[in-house]
Every structure is written in structure tokens, then in C-alpha cells.
Amino acid sequence: MNPAYERAADERVNYSKSIPFLLMHLAPFAAIWTGAKPIDWLVCFALYFARMFFITAGYHRYFSHRAYKLGRGMQLFMAVGGTMAAQKGPLWWASHHRHHHKFSDQPEDIHSPLRGLWWSHVGWILCNRYQDTDMERIKDFAKYPELRWLNRHYLVPPTVLALVLFAFGGWSMLLIGFFLSTVLTYHCTFFINSLTHLFGRRRYVTTDTSRNSFILAILTLGEGWHNNHHYYQSSVNQGFYWWEVDISYYIVKLFSWVGLASGLRGVPDHVRDGNKLKDGHLDVGMFDAHWAKAMSSLTTARKQTGQFASARLLALEEARRKALEELRTSTRAAAEKIAAMPIEATGDSIPPVA
Numbered sequence: 001m002n003p004a005y006e007r008a009a010d011e012r013v014n015y016s017k018s019i020p021f022l023l024m025h026l027a028p029f030a031a032i033w034t035g036a037k038p039i040d041w042l043v044c045f046a047l048y049f050a051r052m053f054f055i056t057a058g059y060h061r062y063f064s065h066r067a068y069k070l071g072r073g074m075q076l077f078m079a080v081g082g083t084m085a086a087q088k089g090p091l092w093w094a095s096h097h098r099h100h101h102k103f104s105d106q107p108e109d110i111h112s113p114l115r116g117l118w119w120s121h122v123g124w125i126l127c128n129r130y131q132d133t134d135m136e137r138i139k140d141f142a143k144y145p146e147l148r149w150l151n152r153h154y155l156v157p158p159t160v161l162a163l164v165l166f167a168f169g170g171w172s173m174l175l176i177g178f179f180l181s182t183v184l185t186y187h188c189t190f191f192i193n194s195l196t197h198l199f200g201r202r203r204y205v206t207t208d209t210s211r212n213s214f215i216l217a218i219l220t221l222g223e224g225w226h227n228n229h230h231y232y233q234s235s236v237n238q239g240f241y242w243w244e245v246d247i248s249y250y251i252v253k254l255f256s257w258v259g260l261a262s263g264l265r266g267v268p269d270h271v272r273d274g275n276k277l278k279d280g281h282l283d284v285g286m287f288d289a290h291w292a293k294a295m296s297s298l299t300t301a302r303k304q305t306g307q308f309a310s311a312r313l314l315a316l317e318e319a320r321r322k323a324l325e326e327l328r329t330s331t332r333a334a335a336e337k338i339a340a341m342p343i344e345a346t347g348d349s350i351p352p353v354a
């Protein structure tokens with residue numbers, strides 16, 4: 001692996017702390033003994049749908065990107081709904097997500113697939129390093145005491161949900177209705193960090209490897225339009241054209257019609273129609289990603305031959321690496337100039353705090 005993307009000592013999966021997470025994956029199999037009723041499957045589907053909505057519309061589009069406005073009561077409602085998915089608190093989730101956008105696919109990016117597919121999917125969540133919330137990055141929401149409480153006691157809502165389901169429908173509802181739907185919500189959410197940076201089509205020039213995928217957009221209620229999203233993060237809709245199905249957006253739109261949400265931010269037409277790869281812009285994000293991979297191969301080759309190579313050969317190799325890096329910087333700068341991306345297309349994802 002490219003040394004810049006290599007993981008530090010505290011970026012190894014902590015298996016003992018991850019036991020509850022692993023057990024949640026095994027729990028649904030116990031339904032072999034309990035059986036499962038149609039109502040259990042119905043609850044599984046409903047809770048998958050509802051919690052995916054709270055994650056995408058709440059944790060992601062509202063708390064991470066402030067793509068629309070909510071009153072304080074609705075804000076708390078969306079936060080509690082999000083914690084039901086057992087993906088930690090809203091401040092933790094949103095602060096890490098803001099970090100991802102700031103450093104997308106750069107060496108600092110916590111969960112870039114350039115650091116490994118498994119790592120980007122789930123490894124980063126299970127290591128010790130990223131357990132705390134970076135309050136500096138989310139101070140616009142950290143000022144609310146109810147959100148700070150929820151962020152600390154993030155296990156309370158999902159535990160209550162599990163107990164209510166158990167009381168209502170017994171073991172089978174707990175195993176299928178709660179655990180199976182929680183695990184499905186986990187992995188479909190995680191796909192956005194892993195698969196949407198690997199599979200699908202790139203429409204826009206972005207400085208990362210994000211892609212658009214119809215299948216993932218259906219599974220995640222609209223989050224599969226990830227290249228659109230990286231291109232213009234502040235928009236509440238991630239599907240930019242009518243055929244790009246975006247269910248979370250439709251629901252937030254419904255909220256706005258009945259006065260539960262306001263200030264929905266869209267994507268301006270000239271931004272939506274500009275900077276497309278099909279118009280001949282150089283794909284800066286993939287250029288960087290291929291470069292990172294090439295550097296990685298070079299490092300591996302060097303490690304393999306290093307023990308046999310003379311000091312002089314190694315010095316020559318180092319000089320070549322420096323020359324390549326200079327070439328990369330100048331090509332990249334030229335490409336960026338040609339692409340001439342408008343400022344509003346990439347920056348300013350989060351409006352200034354009022």
C-alpha cells in the first residue's frame with residue numbers, strides 16, 4: 001500500500017470491543033429455532049426503511065450538511081430516529097462525515113477505499129482511534145444540550161426499541177424485526193463509504209472517486225447518487241434529475257409542504273449542467289486515485305528489491321519518485337485550471353453558523 005494511506009497502530013480492529021457488533025450479525029440466525037411470522041418480516045422492512053430515512057435525511061443531509069432547516073422539536077425527533085439505527089450519536093456521525101468530505105480520498109480521509117475495501121466499509125468503525133466525537137467540527141449542533149445528551153447516551157433509544165419489540169412480539173420479532181433490520185441498515189449505510197467510491201458511474205469532475213449507482217440509490221433511499229453529492233454537497237436532493245430516484249428527498253419535500261421542514265437547498269441549474277466528464281473535463285479524482293495506486297505498486301516493488309539493491313540504486317529510485325511527484329503536482333494543477341470548476345460547485349457545503 002502507498003505509505004501515505006497506510007494505517008497507524010491504533011487503526012487496527014479491536015476485536016474484543018467489537019464482540020457485540022459481531023453478535024448482532026449472528027442473532028438473526030437464531031430465528032432457525034424460533035421461526036418467524038409475517039409480522040416479524042413486516043417490522044423488519046418497516047424499521048429498515050424508517051431508520052434508513054433517519055440516517056440519510058437526518059444524520060447525513062441535515063446534521064452533516066445542513067441542507068434544510070428544522071425547528072428544535074423536529075431536530076430532536078430526527079436525532080432520536082437516527083440513534084435508533086444504533087450507529088452512534090448524531091454529533092459523532094456528522095463530525096466524522098464532515099471530515100470525509102474535507103479530505104475525500106486524500107491520505108487524511110478516514111474511510112477512503114484507497115486504504116482498503118474492508119477498512120472503508122467497517123474497519124474504521126471498529127478500531128480505537130475514531131470512537132470520540134470531534135466537537136470542533138460539529139459545534140453548530142453541539143451547542144444543543146439535548147443533542148449532546150443523546151450523543152453520549154446513544155444506546156438508550158435502540159435499547160428501548162429492542163425491548164418494546166420483544167415485549168410486543170417475543171423472540172422472533174426481536175431477532176428479525178430488530179437485529180436483522182439493524183444489520184441490513186448498517187451494511188447498506190456502509191456501502192456508501194465503500195462501494196459508491198468503487199462501483200458506478202462518474203458524471204462530474206470531483207477531486208475524489210465518488211460514483212453514482214442506481215441500485216445503491218434504491219437500497220439507501222437516494223444516497224447512491226454519491227458522485228452528485230460529492231460534487232454539490234449542500235443540496236438536499238442527491239438525485240439531480242427526475243429519473244434519479246431519491247426517496248429521502250421526497251419525504252423531506254413532504255415535510256416542507258406540511259410545515260415540518262423549511263429552507264430546502266437545491267442545486268442551481270448551471271451547476272447541475274456544468275463540469276460533466278462527458279464534456280471533456282479531465283477526471284481529477286480518478287487521476288489522483290490511479291496515481292496513489294501506482295505509488296503503492298512502486299513502494300511494494302521497492303520493498304521487495306530493497307534488500308538486494310545498493311545504496312546508490314536506492315538513491316536513484318528516490319530521485320525518480322521525487323520527479324514523478326513533481327510531475328503529478330504540475331499535471332494536477334494544469335488539469336484543475338482547465339476544469340475551472342466554479343467555487344460553488346465544490347466548496348461551501350455547510351452554510352456559516354448564524
Ligand SMILES: [Zn+2]
Nearest residue numbers: 064097101233
Ligand atoms: Zn455527505
Ligand SMILES: [Zn+2]
Nearest residue numbers: 192193210226
Ligand atoms: Zn464519499
